[in-house]
Amino acid sequence: MDATTVREQIRQFIVRDLMRDPSYQLTDQEGIITGGLIDSFALAELAVYVEKEFGVYIPDPDLTVAKMDTLDQMIARVMRDQAT
Amino acid sequence: MRLSSSTRAQFQTLLDAHTLTHLDDPRFAIVYLSPEDPPLMVSRREFRDACMQYAAALQQAGIQSRDLVIIAHTQNLESIFAFWAALFVGAIPSMMPTLTEKLDPEIYMQSLEELVKLSGVKAILTTAAFQMTLQERIDCPIYSSEILRQGDRENFQYIQADSHEIAFLQHSSGTTGLQKGVALSHQAVLNQLAHYSDAIALNSDDVIVSWLPLYHDMGLIAGFLMPLIQGIPLVLMSPFDWVKSPVMLLKAIHDYHGTLCWLPNFAYHHCARRIRQRDSDGLSLESLRMLINCSEPVHHHSHVLFSERFGVPLDKLSVCYAMAENTFAVTQTPPGQPARLDLIDRDVLEQRLYAQPIDETTVNPLTQVSCGAAINGTQIRIMGAKGEVLADRGVGEIAIKSDCLLTEYYQRPDLQPFSEGWYLTGDRGYLVDGEVFIVGRSKDLIINAGKNVYPQDIEAVVNTVDGVHTGRVVAFGVPDEREGTELIAVIAEVHSDDPTELQRIKSAIRLAVAQKTTVSVTYVALVNEKWLIKTSSGKIARGANRQKWLQSQSLQ
Numbered sequence: 001m002d003a004t005t006v007r008e009q010i011r012q013f014i015v016r017d018l019m020r021d022p023s024y025q026l027t028d029q030e031g032i033i034t035g036g037l038i039d040s041f042a043l044a045e046l047a048v049y050v051e052k053e054f055g056v057y058i059p060d061p062d063l064t065v066a067k068m069d070t071l072d073q074m075i076a077r078v079m080r081d082q083a084t
Numbered sequence: 085m086r087l088s089s090s091t092r093a094q095f096q097t098l099l100d101a102h103t104l105t106h107l108d109d110p111r112f113a114i115v116y117l118s119p120e121d122p123p124l125m126v127s128r129r130e131f132r133d134a135c136m137q138y139a140a141a142l143q144q145a146g147i148q149s150r151d152l153v154i155i156a157h158t159q160n161l162e163s164i165f166a167f168w169a170a171l172f173v174g175a176i177p178s179m180m181p182t183l184t185e186k187l188d189p190e191i192y193m194q195s196l197e198e199l200v201k202l203s204g205v206k207a208i209l210t211t212a213a214f215q216m217t218l219q220e221r222i223d224c225p226i227y228s229s230e231i232l233r234q235g236d237r238e239n240f241q242y243i244q245a246d247s248h249e250i251a252f253l254q255h256s257s258g259t260t261g262l263q264k265g266v267a268l269s270h271q272a273v274l275n276q277l278a279h280y281s282d283a284i285a286l287n288s289d290d291v292i293v294s295w296l297p298l299y300h301d302m303g304l305i306a307g308f309l310m311p312l313i314q315g316i317p318l319v320l321m322s323p324f325d326w327v328k329s330p331v332m333l334l335k336a337i338h339d340y341h342g343t344l345c346w347l348p349n350f351a352y353h354h355c356a357r358r359i360r361q362r363d364s365d366g367l368s369l370e371s372l373r374m375l376i377n378c379s380e381p382v383h384h385h386s387h388v389l390f391s392e393r394f395g396v397p398l399d400k401l402s403v404c405y406a407m408a409e410n411t412f413a414v415t416q417t418p419p420g421q422p423a424r425l426d427l428i429d430r431d432v433l434e435q436r437l438y439a440q441p442i443d444e445t446t447v448n449p450l451t452q453v454s455c456g457a458a459i460n461g462t463q464i465r466i467m468g469a470k471g472e473v474l475a476d477r478g479v480g481e482i483a484i485k486s487d488c489l490l491t492e493y494y495q496r497p498d499l500q501p502f503s504e505g506w507y508l509t510g511d512r513g514y515l516v517d518g519e520v521f522i523v524g525r526s527k528d529l530i531i532n533a534g535k536n537v538y539p540q541d542i543e544a545v546v547n548t549v550d551g552v553h554t555g556r557v558v559a560f561g562v563p564d565e566r567e568g569t570e571l572i573a574v575i576a577e578v579h580s581d582d583p584t585e586l587q588r589i590k591s592a593i594r595l596a597v598a599q600k601t602t603v604s605v606t607y608v609a610l611v612n613e614k615w616l617i618k619t620s621s622g623k624i625a626r627g628a629n630r631q632k633w634l635q636s637q638s639l640q
Contacts, residue, residue, distance in 0.1 A: 020571075020606050021590070024587065035591065035595050035598070036186075036594040036595040036598025036599065036605070037591070038604065041327055041358075043328065044327070044354070044358035045358050047358070047360065048357065048360060057360070060329035060331070063328055
C-alpha cells in the first residue's frame with residue numbers, strides 16, 4: 001500500500017473513530033495528542049488499527065507521544081515496517 | 085494475625101500493619117514494575133527501613149505530629165516510602181497527582197499554591213527534578229527523595245497517633261478546582277479494611293496487582309494500604325505505563341499469580357480492545373480470584389467483552405460501590421458469584437422513579453448490574469425527594485452511615501458532610517434485598533475513565549477560548565458503549581460561520597481543555613446564538629441542552 005493511501009486511511013480513522021468529528025480537517029503536522037485532539041489512551045487503539053489494516057506491529061515502547069504525535073510521524077513509522 | 089472484623093480490636097493505628105510487625109515473613113512487601121527496568125522487589129525489612137530513613141529525615145527537618153505533608157511524586161516507591169514516613173512521625177500525609185506532560189504547569193502550580201495556603205501544608209515531598217520547579221513558586225518547605233534518603237535511622241523516634249486522630253487525607257476535586265481533603269481517622273481506615281477484607285474473603289494466598297494511581301481512593305486503599313496492612317504482596321505499576329501498555333497488567337497477573345485486581349469499568353474495554361492478541365498469547369489469568377469493577381458505572385456488556393476476550397469466567401468479575409468519604413467500599417458482591425443482573429423498565433424508571441422488573445422478552449429493557457450488599461459496619465438507605473426513606477425498588481438518593489466515614493473535610497468548616505449522622509452520596513439508586521443498584525447521579529458530575537469531572541470546570545476553561553461567547557457554554561457526559569465510560573461533550577456558542585475560523589475554535593477548545601484539566605473533550609459542537617436553551621432566569625440549562633444535543637445526534 002502506498003504512503004498516500006495509508007495517510008488518508010489513518011487520517012480518516014483518527015477524525016471519525018477517535019475524535020468523533022469526521023468534518024475536522026486534520027493536517028499532517030498537527031500535534032494530535034499534544035493538541036488535545038485525542039487522549040493518550042487512544043495511541044494503544046491506533047496500534048491495534050495499524051496492525052489490523054496494514055499488518056504493521058508497533059511495539060509498546062514506540063507508542064509514545066514523542067514518537068507518534070503527528071500524522072507525519074505515524075505514516076513514517078508504518079511505512080518503515082511495511083517496506084521491510 | 086490478619087485484620088478482620090474478629091481481630092479488629094487488636095489494631096490501634098495503621099502502624100500495626102502486618103508488613104511492619106512481621107518483618108521476617110519471606111513474602112515480599114512490594115514488587116514495582118516498569119517497562120524499562122527489571123522488577124524491583126522490596127522485602128518487608130527493606131520497606132520498613134526505607135520508610136524509617138525518610139521518617140528520620142522528616143523529623144530532622146522539624147516535621148511534627150499532626151503536620152499536613154503533601155506527596156507530589158511520579159508514582160514510584162519513593163512516594164510510598166514518603167507516605168509511610170509521614171505516618172511514622174505522626175504527621176498527616178496526602179497523595180497528590182503529579183504534573184503530567186499534558187497539563188499546563190501554571191494550572192498545576194496554582195492549584196498546589198492554593199492547597200498550601202488553605203490547608204496549612206507544612207511540607208511537600210517530591211523528586212529532585214520537581215523540587216527545583218516547586219521551590220521557585222510555592223511558599224512551603226519542599227524536600228526531595230535525595231534529602232529524605234539521607235535520614236539517620238538511629239536517631240528516629242516513632243510518634244504514635246491516637247486511633248481517633250486523622251491518619252491521612254484523600255483529596256477529591258470540587259467544582260472550580262477547590263480541593264476537598266477527605267480526612268480519615270486511623271480507626272475509620274482500620275474498620276474499613278477489616279470489613280472489606282471479610283467481604284472479599286482475603287486470605288494469605290492472595291496477591292494484589294494494581295496500576296491505579298495512589299491519589300485515588302481505589303488505588304490508595306485497595307491497591308496500596310490494604311496489601312501493606314494485611315501483609316499481602318503488592319505488585320504495582322504506574323498508571324502512565326499501563327495506559328500505554330495495558331498488557332503489563334495481564335503479564336503481572338501471570339508472572340506473580342495475582343489473585344485480586346481492582347479496575348474502573350473503562351479498563352475492561354481498554355484491555356479487551358487494545359491489547360493485541362500476540363501480546364496476550366501465552367498469558368494465563370487462571371490465578372485470579374476476583375477482578376473488581378469499581379469507581380464508575382458498571383456495565384454488563386463490559387464484563388462480557390472482557391470475559392470473551394480473555395476467558396475469565398463471569399463469576400470472577402465482581403462489583404464494588406465505593407467512595408473516598410466511606411474510606412473506600414460501601415458494598416461488594418460476594419466472591420465466586422457473578423454480579424446479579426436486574427432487568428427493569430426504562431419508562432417506569434423515568435416517569436415513576438421505580439425500578440419495575442421486567443423479563444427478557446420485553447423490548448429494550450435496562451440491564452442493571454448489582455453492586456452487592458453493604459459491607460459490615462455500613463448501613464444504606466434510599467431517600468426520596470422529601471427526605472423520606474424509600475422501600476425496595478424505589479429510586480432516590482443513596483445515603484450511608486458507617487464506622488468508616490470521614491471525620492470531616494479538612495479545614496473546611498463550610499462543608500458539612502453529614503445530615504443526622506448520614507452521608508448523602510449524591511448518587512441515585514435503589515435497593516433489592518439489600519443489594520444496591522446505581523442508576524445515576526443527583527449532580528451533573530461526569531465520570532470519565534474513572535476520574536470525577538465537574539462540568540463547571542470544563543465550561544470555565546472553554547469560556548476563556550477566543551471566539552467563544554463567554555457564558556454560553558455547556559459541558560456534559562455522554563455514556564459510550566465502545567469505551568465503557570462517559571465521554572465529554574462541549575457545546576459552545578460562536579458568532580462566526582467561516583469554516584476556517586470554526587475549525588480554529590474547535591482546535592483551541594480541545595487544546596485548552598487538554599492543558600487545563602486532566603481530561604480530553606471528545607465531542608465539540610459549535611452553535612449559533614439561537615441554539616442553547618436557557619432557563620426562565622437566563623441560565624444555560626445543562627440537562628435540557630444535553631437532551632437536545634443527544635437527540636440531534638441520534639437523528640444523524
